[in-house]
Amino acid sequence: MPSRTIEPATRLWGVVARKAPRVVIFRRGPTRQVLLISWHTDTHEFFAGQWLKARVFERRSDLSPSGEKLIYFASDYGRDMQTWTAVSRPPYFTAIALWPKGDSWGGGGLFATERRIELNHPAHQRKLAPGFRIPKTIEVQLLGQIAGAGEDDPIDSYRMLRDGWEMRQPGKWEHRGRKSRVSYENVENEVWTRSRGDWTLERRISGIFERQGPKYVIEHRVLDVRGNITHDFGRSDWCDWSYSGEILLARDGRLWAVSSSLPRGLAEPRELIDLRGLQFEQVIPPTAATLWGGEAVIGREI
DSSP: OOOOOOOOOOEEEEEEOSSSSEEEEEEEOSTTOEEEEEEETTTTEEEEEEEESSEEOGGGOEEOTTSSOEEEEEEETTSSSEEEEEEEOTTOOOEEEEEEOOSSSSOOEEEEETTEEEEOSOGGGOOOOTTOOOOTTOEEEEOGGGTTOSSSTTHHHHHHHHTTOEEEEOOEEEEOOTTSSEEEEEEEEEEEEEEETTEEEEEEEEEEEETTSOSEEEEEEEEOTTSOEEEEEEEOSEEEEOTTSOEEEEETTEEEEEOOOBTTBOOOOEEEEEOTTOOOOOOOOOGGGGSSSSSOOOOEEO
């Protein structure tokens, strides 16, 4: 009997711009092939940019308030640099600033403002790679006392708190071992919430390192002002509020939106785009994507 080919799962993760209707989507699958996509949430247009053959740590990434710049952390232990933090112009990965790291502790960074970057590197790893310069109008600082600490956390929690999420329950972690269904299981879920008007998004994390599954086992749902569940999205990769107040959802390799402007409450989720089935291709960035400023960068419409 011929063996059945198992298609790699498509994982999606988004970062929302704070002052513009822009989201960057990291579309991963297989594990070390990542496509960067710009999502214009005012028109729900999607623009594909570059693929990167590396492990991208989405939770250590951030967008500038305008959505024009992305800072991300990546690793490829087949390269001399091994791990690095870069600033790029989405939807392209091509670096306009690059800091070699060499290990997987810390890494990435946050945009405190459009012109101030907080680098998640220890002081001895803050030197730019040869050939890169930061414009004089841009300030680079270390990410306070947590710079270079941990892995996805504490920088992931730091960004979530900045963007209006609250940790309602820290969770109780138990180590189950690599042979278990999940290596680390929450006997009490870690729960985060973010509210807009009468509605609250809830993110529940029940485990880390699921066998043949995602790194983080997450469920999302929506609550009303009384705490009643109005929408239960179940297992899903990512969910957040858009700049204009819609709920954005990534699940099963597809992106969805939920309107929150209806007089009787929230609409049902509507599928916007299916990102499964895409394959790696070599993409040369436009000249504008290799420069710090200048003309806008869009990408190829999907």
